[in-house]
Amino acid sequence: MAETASESFTLVITGAPYSSQAPQTALGFAQAAVNAGHRIDRVFLYGDGVHLASALCAPPSDETHWPEEWSRFLVDHSIPGVACIASALRRGLVNETEQKRYELPAANVRVPFEIAGLGEWVEGQIKSTRTLYFHAGD
Amino acid sequence: MAETASESFTLVITGAPYSSQAPQTALGFAQAAVNAGHRIDRVFLYGDGVHLASALCAPPSDETHWPEEWSRFLVDHSIPGVACIASALRRGLVNETEQKRYELPAANVRVPFEIAGLGEWVEGQIKSTRTLYFHAGD
Amino acid sequence: MTAIQTLHILNKSPDHPRAAQCLELMSADDGLLLIGGGVLLLATGTLPTATRVFALSPDVDARGLGNLSSNNVSAVDFAGMVTLSLQAQRVISW
Amino acid sequence: MTAIQTLHILNKSPDHPRAAQCLELMSADDGLLLIGGGVLLLATGTLPTATRVFALSPDVDARGLGNLSSNNVSAVDFAGMVTLSLQAQRVISW
Amino acid sequence: MIDQPPYGAWTGREALDMAFSLAAFDQPASLLFSGAGVNWLRQGQEAGAIGQKSVEKNLSAAPIFGIEAILADRAACKTFGLDESSLIEGVTLVDVDAALLTDYHHTAFAG
């Protein structure tokens, strides 16, 4: 009996948590993809989506903590999470390298998210079976 | 000859910099209001507008640094800048008080912005001659 | 059931200009998957008739539209969304 | 020139549902101030005729619409926007 | 005034907070749902399915907290297939026109 071929995805999130539903829908999709035996090559945060990588969100305790949920999922499945550097620097999302380079008072990127260029998105698009985008709705 | 009566404004910014034009338009309006001899009682950041209070934005050097421009304007004219606490906590904007309370790794609110509740907006709306909103466009 | 050429994933409310463009640019052998605010198309009664239409269950339920789905609309969960996105030749996220 | 009752400040592109609602809800004694993407209404030729219309110059210039302003539209700068917002009895920011 | 559909964006929720805050400070406030925003008022929303909270409870509590009225644009309700039987309780259908707006001193969107 032939096994179901394992496919791979690149997911691009362009909507911010607590502003759009994009991170929530993307997580539901990612979990289902992994459960079905597929691979997620990379999650790429672009535009307002970079806010998902914030280490400083403190939503009310009865609301889902989307950055935390996403971080845990990425760590559990060893999936790279990458925030676009141009989007991130404009929007105030920086890791320690960027903090030093731009002499900023703090860093606020959550583990395991990294900061990198659009090349990571291009590479994902070439490599993965499908690239899906999760945009803000309205 | 009668002097022009001095009026006062509360400005509410709900659109984020580098995502919407709202902070730019609001600054143009605020500068013109001050130049005309009017008072700005308060600038209130709500929803995605709280990102204007970020201390960590590092836009390309040939783009306007909106958080910096706004901070300077507020300091120069002793105008209170207030980010809504509920919007800010969800979106990862925290000062040192909130950093401690929620045990977060850093604080990222820029001087002179403060964090406070919607009561500040209600008060502004009652007190000022006009309350204007600067929303994201699309 | 023939293969889906392009799967159009629509998360915009029916009054959003991008929703109109998405509906305009679909072919008969394409599929339409409604997610997020896009599921409100189930409420306006302006569903395309020539195309297969799917709607993401959690989004349908969240918006209280569970009993509006007609026979022309198939409810799918996230697993179904994954399958659809692989079955189709291409995916466009509107 | 009679007083402006409500000044409607519109920053949404003409294809945005809120732009349509703004235009629908204006009275003849109201004023319309186009800012941001709202100035694109100067390009579509669907300006309201019963209402006084203003457009914020920097936004008009940024979008290359400087020579489209007809006689029915008054260009204002930020100082003019401040004045208008105080002259009107109420302001609605769409 | 709430014209954005539920759950996809946070502005509807944040507009509710604004209205409740006005009421808490004894300022008269009403909520007007128009356009796709009327979908906030549909009965039977199960927002838990997408990890969010339903606002149905908040809206039911609105009169207790001093919100004067929950208004819904009749035409928009019709567009989205909503009538008295499918709307949550306590909603008043109105024809939204220029005259309605002049009944209020301030009109604001949350975003």
Next chain:
Amino acid sequence: MIDQPPYGAWTGREALDMAFSLAAFDQPASLLFSGAGVNWLRQGQEAGAIGQKSVEKNLSAAPIFGIEAILADRAACKTFGLDESSLIEGVTLVDVDAALLTDYHHTAFAG
């Protein structure tokens, strides 16, 4: 694909960056402007007036950097009063329909 008007939001700019990035990695890419997005292509934009940069220069450089085509939806151009004389150089007017989309492997918006 760019369907949002210029300067009010950053997505148009970020879509350009995506296209340039594809070209930089030798991936074939074209830009399609539709809806209110066609207003990015109007001659004589003076974005300095609002503290932003015009994209006219970037778009002129697009062919040099390997962008295959800059397409604009004919119908949208008409809606916004744009014709060959008011468009920047290098733009090809097309009728956007289902057939056009099938010419491309990937179609993406920046937001």
